[in-house]
Amino acid sequence: MASTSNERLIESAATCMARDGYYQTKISDIVKGAGVSQGTFYWYYKNKEDVVKAIFSEVEQGLLDVVKIGYRQTMGTRESMVASSVGLIASYLRYVREHRDAIRLLTRCRQDADPVVKELANKVVRHVEDAFFHNIQRAKALGMIPEQRSTDVQAALLMSLVDGMTYRWLFTEVDNDKDIGQLSPEALAEEIVSYEFFGMLGAPEEKRQMGET
Amino acid sequence: MASTSNERLIESAATCMARDGYYQTKISDIVKGAGVSQGTFYWYYKNKEDVVKAIFSEVEQGLLDVVKIGYRQTMGTRESMVASSVGLIASYLRYVREHRDAIRLLTRCRQDADPVVKELANKVVRHVEDAFFHNIQRAKALGMIPEQRSTDVQAALLMSLVDGMTYRWLFTEVDNDKDIGQLSPEALAEEIVSYEFFGMLGAPEEKRQMGET
Amino acid sequence: MASTSNERLIESAATCMARDGYYQTKISDIVKGAGVSQGTFYWYYKNKEDVVKAIFSEVEQGLLDVVKIGYRQTMGTRESMVASSVGLIASYLRYVREHRDAIRLLTRCRQDADPVVKELANKVVRHVEDAFFHNIQRAKALGMIPEQRSTDVQAALLMSLVDGMTYRWLFTEVDNDKDIGQLSPEALAEEIVSYEFFGMLGAPEEKRQMGET
Amino acid sequence: MASTSNERLIESAATCMARDGYYQTKISDIVKGAGVSQGTFYWYYKNKEDVVKAIFSEVEQGLLDVVKIGYRQTMGTRESMVASSVGLIASYLRYVREHRDAIRLLTRCRQDADPVVKELANKVVRHVEDAFFHNIQRAKALGMIPEQRSTDVQAALLMSLVDGMTYRWLFTEVDNDKDIGQLSPEALAEEIVSYEFFGMLGAPEEKRQMGET
DNA sequence: TATGAATGAGTCTTCATTCAT
DNA sequence: GATGAATGAAGACTCATTCAT
Structure with missing residues (x-):
């Protein structure tokens, strides 16, 4: 439950991208889904490509x-x-x-x-x-x-x-x-x-x- | 031969979208490929959706x-x-x-x-x-x-x-x-x-x- | 007087950059000074480098x-x-x-x-x-x-x-x-x-x- | 030899800023050069201005x-x-x-x-x-x-x-x-x-x- | 019909700064 | 003393769309 920001990001990214596609998924969607701030995404990943990998x-x-x-x-x-x-x-x-x-x-x-x-x-x-x-x-x-x-x-x-x-x-x-x-x-x-x-x-x-x- | 702007737009749109995908294709790509101006696109079509149809x-x-x-x-x-x-x-x-x-x-x-x-x-x-x-x-x-x-x-x-x-x-x-x-x-x-x-x-x-x- | 957007941009860019320096000058400052929209800047110039040239x-x-x-x-x-x-x-x-x-x-x-x-x-x-x-x-x-x-x-x-x-x-x-x-x-x-x-x-x-x- | 974090920060700051300029030098560059963490910088200095002084x-x-x-x-x-x-x-x-x-x-x-x-x-x-x-x-x-x-x-x-x-x-x-x-x-x-x-x-x-x- | 200048909302990305540990 | 995760405001750039000519 008390999952880490990183785990929440990965999961949210998968959900969003599965639903909306790679290009249509905005970083802001991912972080919203993960409940973290925009900056946190970039602490863990360089960009969208990076999470997908x-x-x-x-x-x-x-x-x-x-x-x-x-x-x-x-x-x-x-x-x-x-x-x-x-x-x-x-x-x-x-x-x-x-x-x-x-x-x-x-x-x-x-x-x-x-x-x-x-x-x-x-x-x-x-x-x-x-x-x-x-x-x-x-x-x-x-x-x-x-x-x-x-x-x-x-x-x-x-x-x-x-x-x-x-x-x-x-x-x-x-x-x-x-x-x-x-x-x-x-x-x-x-x-x-x-x-x-x-x-x-x-x-x-x-x-x-x-x-x- | 001297194809109309409309024909050229359709063809360019198909080429671009087949190559780059729907979302990744910009209107500017289509008009570039068709050799017409940005405005001309909107004379023939309401938007991207419209050409695809x-x-x-x-x-x-x-x-x-x-x-x-x-x-x-x-x-x-x-x-x-x-x-x-x-x-x-x-x-x-x-x-x-x-x-x-x-x-x-x-x-x-x-x-x-x-x-x-x-x-x-x-x-x-x-x-x-x-x-x-x-x-x-x-x-x-x-x-x-x-x-x-x-x-x-x-x-x-x-x-x-x-x-x-x-x-x-x-x-x-x-x-x-x-x-x-x-x-x-x-x-x-x-x-x-x-x-x-x-x-x-x-x-x-x-x-x-x-x-x- | 009725100078073109381009002229106004150049002039504003020179003023801003002379005053604030290259890096500290924001595109938003330049367009504000020129009285045009953000997008207009990019119609005329690729980026800051381009205007300076x-x-x-x-x-x-x-x-x-x-x-x-x-x-x-x-x-x-x-x-x-x-x-x-x-x-x-x-x-x-x-x-x-x-x-x-x-x-x-x-x-x-x-x-x-x-x-x-x-x-x-x-x-x-x-x-x-x-x-x-x-x-x-x-x-x-x-x-x-x-x-x-x-x-x-x-x-x-x-x-x-x-x-x-x-x-x-x-x-x-x-x-x-x-x-x-x-x-x-x-x-x-x-x-x-x-x-x-x-x-x-x-x-x-x-x-x-x-x-x- | 084993210079203090403070000394290493000063030196790194001077090197980075001399090379890249004041505004272009990021705190992250300075701490990277000094081999300390981001937080450490703020333990010694209030901000960039402070180190330069x-x-x-x-x-x-x-x-x-x-x-x-x-x-x-x-x-x-x-x-x-x-x-x-x-x-x-x-x-x-x-x-x-x-x-x-x-x-x-x-x-x-x-x-x-x-x-x-x-x-x-x-x-x-x-x-x-x-x-x-x-x-x-x-x-x-x-x-x-x-x-x-x-x-x-x-x-x-x-x-x-x-x-x-x-x-x-x-x-x-x-x-x-x-x-x-x-x-x-x-x-x-x-x-x-x-x-x-x-x-x-x-x-x-x-x-x-x-x-x- | 056709043009291309102009717009501005929408995104990605950076980075100084904070803070719990 | 020291760490590094987390934040969010700020800024560059893109692009669909409009519109006067």
Whole structure:
């Protein structure tokens, strides 16, 4: 509770920037949110760029920790692969839900922030995609996924899927969003992973079911 | 040739805003790019919001025209469905490549622009997603796609895929981007559609091929 | 009378900066003095540095025009040399009195201004000293002044004399200043030139007079 | 060795202010240079004005001690007068060279500092000029210098000479300054005194030498 | 239609100064 | 004696917008 000025500043900065964007957030908004004076901001940070860096470095590690756990060591059945993927994506979704502000800030800054911050944000996301890439590569090496398709493209497709759905899930206003925002992390993860592995046509058993119907 | 001030303003605005973002683009940048005076801008437009609207209304119809062609009327084989999807996505990609600036502007404004413009941009994208939704629904009605999964979610997944890959394809610097930026619209469309229908595990024939190897 | 905003700005800037110094002069002071708005300043000038440059380039030419007239072409008597020197210094003094503000600004900026402005101010003064140097050199070439002493040092001594006395004459408050501030340009010029040529011991005829007394 | 915080503050203040000027020197610069904290400054001094006063009171006495030694008691030859003047100016130059920072600070503060400090700096210089004044007056009383010219003006001329040349000698960058900066205190003193007494036309013996050549 | 001078509110940033520890 | 966190007033600069011509 008796948080330090510094902590209050970081938190307020994340909240404001997630809500209003990097450029639209004024230092005066941040300090108002933190309940400190204008000068105090500059005691801790050189400028806006500086706070964002601090926020990013916190979030990057968290994200990577989650994604790297997905690294598969041994062969398994297709079912176990799918199940562990669902588990991975679900942890990812739980993580981002816990860190909504930082994640939204990250997403926004990839498009709108000054060049240094932009590049930093993209680097974070690139690191996550790299982790996805290695997971796919490993699955191919273990013979669990066919090798025809480019792993680069597949990692990009997966990243697009996860990224886009995360945004829809967390940040799109409900009335526009049908029911996606209501899904549990696990349910959404299941949808994503099903799509990831089987596409719109679904898993064989699903197809079988369909054939039977 | 001798384009009007108005045309030059629209074009300059699109270029500047695509490059710098909505808020970061100054009226003075736009008029500089258009080679007219500050006052002239205000003769044609009330403010920044006003130009963006003009740009958006141009692009929305184009996008919808492309997507609505994909609306399937009659039953066909799975192969023809996939082929026509590839055709659809490829036209989409060709279209956005032709209208890079407007598309990038649209994408950026969904996240960073004043509320009215933001909502406008999101509406355009929502319309595209609706078109996807109806295409999927129709395919389900024709029995070409299993019906278990929520069409809402599937449309969102497809939109994420198309949106994310479009961004990667057009706007990410090459060195970070491996070879995605180099793909032809057709090749990229093929990758997306394959993923869309069959996921990472690939189409049955691909799996068969793999099995035979 | 109906002077332009630009003219009013230049004049106000010179007045303020002469009075308060480069760094202590606020843009808000300048615009207040000019009776225009803050924004108007920035329409005409990039910043403080920019106005000062404009002021300096005006004054430099004026100063050089005065000093260069002193360039002696033909041999003459010692009396004519002294007389023409008095004329030169007197015009110089009249000029600086007419341009008090610019001159004071120049003097202050040689010590206190940002590096670019400082260097600019010093350059102006160096040009004046160069003109003095050439005048002395020419007088030596014509055999009117002994050649033992270094012309560099002599020019510097003369510059110190003129500079220091100008400052005392124009800018030192009277009560501290005995009667120097009351002298006419011609009287002060006569004092300076007498010292310049004959030093404290005075001209021969003066010495003679003294001897006779 | 282990100098006190107070000593370190004084020294740092002199260094910073000599280099950057009164107004441009921040308290934070001073404490950085002294290696103490911001708060410590305010333990010893009320504000910037306060430190400068401390610095000035140190330097004033030193300067006066040097100049007052020049006070002539008894009649002598013109040569001895010149020689003792050279000695006086040379001590002065040695002194200011030893106290460069304080001297530069003093010089700068005469033009740019807040009114109290400015007046203080001017008072120091006025005291020096008074000492010059009395020396000249005494020389006149002893009949060693003609009396026509105003002693006030002569003292001011001498002060200008000494002041200007000191500045040139110590503080002007070499490449702009030809060789003045390279002179020894004695050589420069000789130049100044020769000019002081005989002006540009030189001493009689010099003129004779010239005539003989 | 078109110009560009003029405005002033809005922000970032600096820095002397205070004060609890 | 000494620290350094905290303050807030002051000042530079930006930029959307207006308006007379």
